[in-house]
Structure formats: structure tokens, C-alpha cells
Amino acid sequence: MSNLNTGMVEKYRNNFLNEVEANVEEGEWVKMCMQCGVCSGSCPLGPYWDHPPQELFMMIRAGKREEVLESTSMWMCTSCYNCLVRCPRELPITHIMHGLAHYATRLGIEPKGQPTRQFAQLFWDNLAKNGRVNELWLGVNLYFMNGFVNGIKVAMGMAGIGLGMYKSGRLSIKELIGGHTVKDKSGFKAMIKKAQELESARVDK
Amino acid sequence: MSKEYSFxxxxxxxxxxxSSNYLKSVQSMCDVLDIKLNVIPDWNCCSASIGYCGGGExxxxxLSARNIALSEKHNQGQDIVATCAACWLATKETQERLDDDAGLMDETNQALAEAGLKIENKTKIRHMVEVLIEDIGYEEMGKHVSKPLDGIKIAGYVGCQTNRPFGIEGESFENPKYLDKFIETLGAEPVEKYDKKVSCCGGALAFSEPEKSQALIKDIIEAAYDGGADMIVTPCPVCQMNVEVYQDKINATYGTKFNMPVTYYSTLMSVAYGKNSKQSGLNGQIIKAKKLEEVASK
Structure with missing residues (x-):
């Protein structure tokens, strides 16, 4: 268990709702859920969530901290915003799901092998490196995220699609070395670093 | 006089x-409509909707604040226009969040200062589709049609992020009509009651949860076939890619025989405006849009 996680358990004791309100993006909305279930019924991947949004909201109020934060549920969010526009109480559900996923990651208790968790981290690392996404490396890293042998298998399975993209001019080999980048890379990186420091200071206080 | 935007x-x-083929067709379309796009110098990624794991709020x-700040500095007074649904959404969301929260605004400016920038946050953030509807208008869009897309039946697939949470002024979330109107304006026939027009294609999860996403994509394509569509058209790069490129995989899994072209609204416009196949980005199709090719070569 990370120090931050232990610290948060200490700090909030049995009040997980308070912890979510203080530390999760848009978390202050959670208590507004009236348990109607429209969000859960509107989700394109609804059947795959261990706990759909409405259930997560009640679990937060019931103090089920580990069950919520270690869940794979919020990693099923496709960011389609169906739940958000339909919620009668106007909870920003999509953002709360992203917020819970990020907070779990920050605490180091997120489901490590969950594929969307892995891909989401790859995406962030990819864009943070040069300021712009390098699609070729994103694909390569994605295929090989579960080891080399498995990666070869996945890559072979995807070869047809890759070739189609290449032939239609929508995948460039040039991206292998260098590729697209912002010019002011040092300014860009300093900005991200500062934003991360400010945010950490807020969570740690 | 041409209309200018910060792009x-x-x-x-x-x-x-x-989606380099999207940009190609947008450039051709804007050329005809006398729209000048001034690229935001040194813009960066918006982190889309999947950046939340590594990136906190x-x-x-x-990220988006840097783009707005750069636009305010270099393309002063011009509305920001995005062609990508995720870019538009992330930038607009940032503007809203910073407007609502003075503390976040202050911290964002502290971060931007590290890159020598400052955000005023007074710039309007718009999708290209909004520019077409609101600044150009359907009538003007129709006036430039030199090769009507006669006899082509098209399913207008709006998808998620061009539609929710912000959507297009005057349109509903559940049944937006603008894409169908685009199709009609260009002389083609929209699929009536295309029930999957705002369904999700899986978005970024097409990469991480391929089977689950391909099941969603299958329904989107099937509904287009059921409506008699020759092709699907969309305003979103992720929708375009997801719905086009996995059809072989879906055919192998489900025993379907899908071979449905998926293009952008700008591809249609470019072709209807008389641009050739290459100028319209048709060479970027993996599943060839044969009916559009025929019109383009007329």
C-alpha cells in the first residue's frame, strides 16, 4: 500500500464520501445521486461493469472504499457522455468516473492489469513525451503491453489493419524515429510538471 | 472576404x-467556401478522453489552456475551430471549467507561466460543423454543389462527442438532424430513422477492449445496411476509424459480409464541390467509397 493511500485512510477514517468529495474530480456531486439508474441503463458497456455508476455512488456513501477504488468498473467508461446528458440531477458522471479512476491510480490501488488502465497510461506517457500523440508508437506499445510473446501474437492479428492504414497514408513509418512534436518541448514539459506539482500539493494537504 | 478562424x-x-485524409478534405471544402484556417502555432495534444489515468485534472x-493561450496570442480575436470531436470537447470543457473555478484558473496560469504563456479564456471554441451551420448556412453550402451526390444513400452517424455533452445549438442529443441535412443539401439521400446515429463505437476502448467495442460497431454498421445505406458519414475521426477499419475482424467473428465505406462530411462536400478524388481524401479510404469515386471522376 502506498504512503499516500495509508495517509488517506487515516485522514478520512470511515468517511469515504468526504474523501471522494475532497480529492476526486467533480467528487462533490456524488451525494446528489438519487439512484434512478438512468446512467447504468444508458451505458454502452453497461453489462460489463461490476458496479455501474449508480451503484458506485451508493457504495461511496456506504464507505466501501477498496471495493470502489480497486474496481475495474470505471475503466469501462468509453466517454460517450450518454449518462451525463441524461442524468436528471445533472451529475457530471463521465468526469466522476475518470476522476475515480485517476484517484485510484494516484493512490496506487488501481487494477494494474486492466487493459484500459494500461492503454490510458500509455496514451498519457505518449503525449507527454513530445506534446503530441505518436500513433505508431502508441500502437506498438499497446500490442506489446502484456509482454513480447503475446505482443507478437497481437501484432500479427492486427497486421491487416496496420497495412491498410499504411497503404491509405494514415500510418507513417517516419513516426518510428522522432515524429511529430511541439517545438517548445521544454516549456511544454515545465508546464506539465508545474501542473502536476500544484495538483499533488492540493491532494497531499 | 474570407472568414478567418484559429485552427x-x-x-x-x-x-x-x-485522419490525415479528414484534414485533406476539410482544406478542399474550406477552399471552396472561402474559409481561411490559421493553424494555432505549436499546438499540443488535448489528451482526448483517455488521458485521465496519467493526467489529473x-x-x-x-494542455488545452496552452492551446487557447497560444491562439489568443497569435490568432487574436479569431474563434478557435477544431475538426476533431475530442479536441473540440476537451478545449471547450477546459474553457468551462476554468470559467467556473477561479482557483483552477489561477493554478492553470501558474502552470502556463512556465511556458511563458497566459490564458484570458475569452475565445469562442467551436467545431467545424458549427461554423458550417451557423456562419455559412445550409443555403450557401448548397450553392457550391457542382456535382450533386444523386442516387447515393447515406447513413449519418453523428456518434458521441460531437453530440454530447455540448452538442450543436438547436439540435437534440437523442436525434440530431444536422448531418442528415448536410446529406440532403449535397443531393444525396439520408437514411431515415437511422437508429444508431448517436450510439457509441467504443471510442478509445476499441484499442483496449476490442471484442466489446466491435460488438457495438457491428450494430452501427448493421443498422446502416438495414436502412439501405451505400455508405456511412461521420464528423468524428475516432468514429470514422473504428467503424471503417475493423470490418474484416467483425466479419470473421460474426459471419457478416460488411464492406461499408465510412467517410467524413467534408469528404462528401469536397466531392460535391467538384474536387477530385485525391483532393477529397478518398485515397485515404481503406474500404473504397466507390460511389463517391464515380462522382469525383465524372
Missing amino acids: YPGCSSQEGAS LPRLA
């Missing part, structure tokens, strides 16, 4: 990237 093309529009907001 945010986004990562997928770059040379050799997955503030780092993500800083």
Missing part, C-alpha cells in the same frame, strides 16, 4: 496520421 487540427490530422486542463 486546432489535432494529433490525428497530422501528416501520416489516422490540472495537467489535462493545462
Whole structure:
């Protein structure tokens, strides 16, 4: 268990709702859920969530901290915003799901092998490196995220699609070395670093 | 006099990237409509909707804030226009969040200062589709049609992020009509009651949860076939890619025989405006849009 996680358990004791309100993006909305279930019924991947949004909201109020934060549920969010526009109480559900996923990651208790968790981290690392996404490396890293042998298998399975993209001019080999980048890379990186420091200071206080 | 905008093309529009054909057709379309796009100098990624794992709220907001700040500095007074749904959404969301929260605004500016920038946050953030509807208008869009897309039946697939949470002024979330109106304006026939027009294609999860996403994509394509469509058209780069490129996989899994072209609204416009196949980005199709090719070569 990370120090931050232990610290948060200490700090909030049995009040997980308070912890979510203080530390999760848009978390202050959670208590507004009236348990109607429209969000859960509107989700394109609804059947795959261990706990759909409405259930997560009640679990937060019931103090089920580990069950919520270690869940794979919020990693099923496709960011389609169906739940958000339909919620009668106007909870920003999509953002709360992203917020819970990020907070779990920050605490180091997120489901490590969950594929969307892995891909989401790859995406962030990819864009943070040069300021712009390098699609070729994103694909390569994605295929090989579960080891080399498995990666070869996945890559072979995807070869047809890759070739189609290449032939239609929508995948460039040039991206292998260098590729697209912002010019002011040092300014860009300093900005991200500062934003991360400010945010950490807020969570740690 | 041409209309000028501060343009945010986004990562997928770059040379050799997955929606470079989108940009090509947008340029051709704008050329005809006398729209001048001034690229935001040194723009960066918006982190789309999948950046949340590594990026917390503030780092993500800083990304879009940097683009807005650069636009305010270099393309002063011009509305920001994005062609990518995720770029538009992330930038607009940032603007809203910073407007609502003075503390976040202050911290964002502290981060931007590290890059020598400052955000005023007074710039209007718009999708290209909004520019077409609101600044150009359907009538003007129709006037430039030199090769009507007669006899082509098209399913207008709006998808998620061009539609929710912000959507287009005057349109509903559940049944937006603008894409169908585009199709009609260009002389083609929209599929009536295309029930999957705002369904999700899986978005970024097409990469991480391929089977689950392909099941969603299958329904989107099937509904288009059921409506008698020759092709699907969309305003979103992720929708375009997801719905086009996995059809072989879906055919192998489900025993279907899908071979449905998926293009952008700008591809249709470019062709209807008399641009050739290459200028319209048709060479970027993996599943060839044969009916559009025929019109383009007329």
C-alpha cells in the first residue's frame, strides 16, 4: 500500500464520501445521486461493469472504499457522455468516473492489469513525451503491453489493419524515429510538471 | 472576404496520421467556401478522453489552456475551430471549467507561466460543423454543389462527442438532424430513422477492449445496411476509424459480409464541390467509397 493511500485512510477514517468529495474530480456531486439508474441503463458497456455508476455512488456513501477504488468498473467508461446528458440531477458522471479512476491510480490501488488502465497510461506517457500523440508508437506499445510473446501474437492479428492504414497514408513509418512534436518541448514539459506539482500539493494537504 | 478562424487540427490530422485524409478534405471544402484556417502555432495534444489515468485534472486542463493561450496570442480575436470531436470537447470543457473555478484558473496560469504563456479564456471554441451551420448556412453550402451526390444513400452517424455533452445549438442529443441535412443539401439521400446515429463505437476502448467495442460497431454498421445505406458519414475521426477499419475482424467473428465505406462530411462536400478524388481524401479510404469515386471522376 502506498504512503499516500495509508495517509488517506487515516485522514478520512470511515468517511469515504468526504474523501471522494475532497480529492476526486467533480467528487462533490456524488451525494446528489438519487439512484434512478438512468446512467447504468444508458451505458454502452453497461453489462460489463461490476458496479455501474449508480451503484458506485451508493457504495461511496456506504464507505466501501477498496471495493470502489480497486474496481475495474470505471475503466469501462468509453466517454460517450450518454449518462451525463441524461442524468436528471445533472451529475457530471463521465468526469466522476475518470476522476475515480485517476484517484485510484494516484493512490496506487488501481487494477494494474486492466487493459484500459494500461492503454490510458500509455496514451498519457505518449503525449507527454513530445506534446503530441505518436500513433505508431502508441500502437506498438499497446500490442506489446502484456509482454513480447503475446505482443507478437497481437501484432500479427492486427497486421491487416496496420497495412491498410499504411497503404491509405494514415500510418507513417517516419513516426518510428522522432515524429511529430511541439517545438517548445521544454516549456511544454515545465508546464506539465508545474501542473502536476500544484495538483499533488492540493491532494497531499 | 474570407472568414478567418484559429485552427486546432489535432494529433490525428497530422501528416501520416489516422485522419490525415479528414484534414485533406476539410482544406478542399474550406477552399471552396472561402474559409481561411490559421493553424494555432505549436499546438499540443488535448489528451482526448483517455488521458485521465496519467493526467489529473490540472495537467489535462493545462494542455488545452496552452492551446487557447497560444491562439489568443497569435490568432487574436479569431474563434478557435477544431475538426476533431475530442479536441473540440476537451478545449471547450477546459474553457468551462476554468470559467467556473477561479482557483483552477489561477493554478492553470501558474502552470502556463512556465511556458511563458497566459490564458484570458475569452475565445469562442467551436467545431467545424458549427461554423458550417451557423456562419455559412445550409443555403450557401448548397450553392457550391457542382456535382450533386444523386442516387447515393447515406447513413449519418453523428456518434458521441460531437453530440454530447455540448452538442450543436438547436439540435437534440437523442436525434440530431444536422448531418442528415448536410446529406440532403449535397443531393444525396439520408437514411431515415437511422437508429444508431448517436450510439457509441467504443471510442478509445476499441484499442483496449476490442471484442466489446466491435460488438457495438457491428450494430452501427448493421443498422446502416438495414436502412439501405451505400455508405456511412461521420464528423468524428475516432468514429470514422473504428467503424471503417475493423470490418474484416467483425466479419470473421460474426459471419457478416460488411464492406461499408465510412467517410467524413467534408469528404462528401469536397466531392460535391467538384474536387477530385485525391483532393477529397478518398485515397485515404481503406474500404473504397466507390460511389463517391464515380462522382469525383465524372
